[in-house]
Amino acid sequence: MPSDNSTAVSKDVLLQDISTILKQVMRDQREGRSRTPADMKALYSGNLALEFPEYLKFLNKYNYMLLKDGKVILSEKGIAAAADAAGTRIVDEVEEFFEGIIIDTPEEIQEVSEEKTPTPIRQDSRYIKQDLIGSGVIGSVYRGKHAITLRQVAIKEIKDLFSYYSFIQRSEVVIRLKDEITSAASLSHPCIISILDANLEATVPYFIMEYAPKGNLRQYIGVKSEEDIRRVFRLFLQICYALNYAHNQGIIHQNLKPENMLITELENVKISDFGMNRIVRGRPGSQAPQIFIGAQSIAYQPPEILSGREDVIKQSDIYSLGIILYEMITGSIPGRRSQLPSQVVKGVPEAIDKIFDRMTRDRVEERYEDFEQILEDFYNSFGDEFGSMGDIILSGKR
Known part of the structure; x- marks a missing residue:
């Protein structure tokens, strides 16, 4: 049962979120990648109806997902569900686990949509965040794309770095970040990654770079x-x-x-x-x-x-x-x-x-x-x- 009883979500939305998570882990396994629960939480931050740990509790309880050496993997049941996340069995389990927060009638959905406070947007709507590429002391980098042009980009979020600083000190870090991004963005060379955009006023400051698809x-x-x-x-x-x-x-x-x-x-x-x-x-x-x-x-x-x-x-x-x-x-x-x-x-x-x-x-x-x-x-x-x-x-x- 989710810890936040004030949340109300459609069953279809929950199933869609679970399907997205299962398919991502399946894709990772096929490509030889593995992620920790913290990686998964960062990847889906702000992109799911509930926080990722709530879905992880569900997937663990019903044996869809396991932890091996601290990394997330799918069980045989999870692999099967990744191909059919709308199957009768998983629907029943979702209804059981998330009982109390599921809304399905038009009247319930309308009531919640009128009363619910909008969720803060971590990034503006110009960019769509996709797979986590890597993390470091400066932040986390995601593969993404521009919402209109669909150009593939790399999105670098600075949130990991902020955990080292107090709230007051963060303004100093943002000043440093702005100075360095402005300087780096002035470079134009075929062997230097171009900085394309930035939003340092967002809840999680980020900047947009060229995407290099073949690693490092x-x-x-x-x-x-x-x-x-x-x-x-x-x-x-x-x-x-x-x-x-x-x-x-x-x-x-x-x-x-x-x-x-x-x-x-x-x-x-x-x-x-x-x-x-x-x-x-x-x-x-x-x-x-x-x-x-x-x-x-x-x-x-x-x-x-x-x-x-x-x-x-x-x-x-x-x-x-x-x-x-x-x-x-x-x-x-x-x-x-x-x-x-x-x-x-x-x-x-x-x-x-x-x-x-x-x-x-x-x-x-x-x-x-x-x-x-x-x-x-x-x-x-x-x-x-x-x-x-x-x-x-x-x-x-x-």
């Missing part, structure tokens, strides 16, 4: 063939060109990692989240505290940032990309005594070793000054062999 750079970690080497170099050069452009616009990323290097349909790379880690850093006079940005990012952070250096410099991005380059080639993060890339993976040209080494020097003054130097060094080292490797792929024909 993490899936290309590790070289196993000559084709892999060429792909690593192509993506590396695209990233260099994009960061060189951004730096020339006075914008430094400061939190490079494979997860914010997204892959397009044609397997070009697009960098996302410029400046997002500055939202979680304190600034002089700020009431909002600095927030630890997570161990996953630390592996790519240069020594000067880890030691607390405040000024923003190009060489920090250069160091981070050097670590990513090594990981793309070898499949692992380099340590103090790690072998050079060509020593780890057979067939990798030795010329890349000196580029990696200079990018990742501890002393800032010993690194490349900018990405133009890296590009010049790369092409001088490899000549015509990889002369067009940084080109953008514009069609499916290779």
Whole structure:
């Protein structure tokens, strides 16, 4: 029985919501994805007649859904129901479990519609939120689409971050967020994710980005063939060109990692989240505290940032990309005594070793000054062999 006895819902609406949940979990299982109950709650926040936990209680009680290693999966009964969520059995169980809140006669529906206070809208009606793509300290990202044009987009909500702050401090975070989104939105480059729209006044602030359908750079970690080497170099050069452009616009990323290097349909790379880690850093006079940005990012952070250096410099991005380059080639993060890339993976040209080494020097003054130097060094080292490797792929024909 739902905990909120003041809610009144049509049986058809409940069945539709349950069908949506079952089909989503079924789709996840087929595609090899899994979600925690918290992920599911975030995915359906504001999109169901009841809160997701109420449906989860029902689905657990009647053995449609199970938890395995903390992740939601369907039972055999749930799989069958996903194909027929209007079957007699599930209808009877819905009536039994939700007894007391179901309304079905026209008179009841009219009475409730006149008395019920409208539910606050978390997002404006321009965008339709769909699958959860991923979550991090900054927020959660969903696949979505524009309600009128139906253009596929990525929707990034900032609600997860707000749990670290008091209500008063949130205004400071929104100011930081606005500054960084405005800055990132000014960038226009084929290898940088475009920010298309934003609503920072919503109950859950969010912004709209290009959607990259093929995941992120993490899936290309590790070289196993000559084709892999060429792909690593192509993506590396695209990233260099994009960061060189951004730096020339006075914008430094400061939190490079494979997860914010997204892959397009044609397997070009697009960098996302410029400046997002500055939202979680304190600034002089700020009431909002600095927030630890997570161990996953630390592996790519240069020594000067880890030691607390405040000024923003190009060489920090250069160091981070050097670590990513090594990981793309070898499949692992380099340590103090790690072998050079060509020593780890057979067939990798030795010329890349000196580029990696200079990018990742501890002393800032010993690194490349900018990405133009890296590009010049790369092409001088490899000549015509990889002369067009940084080109953008514009069609499916290779």
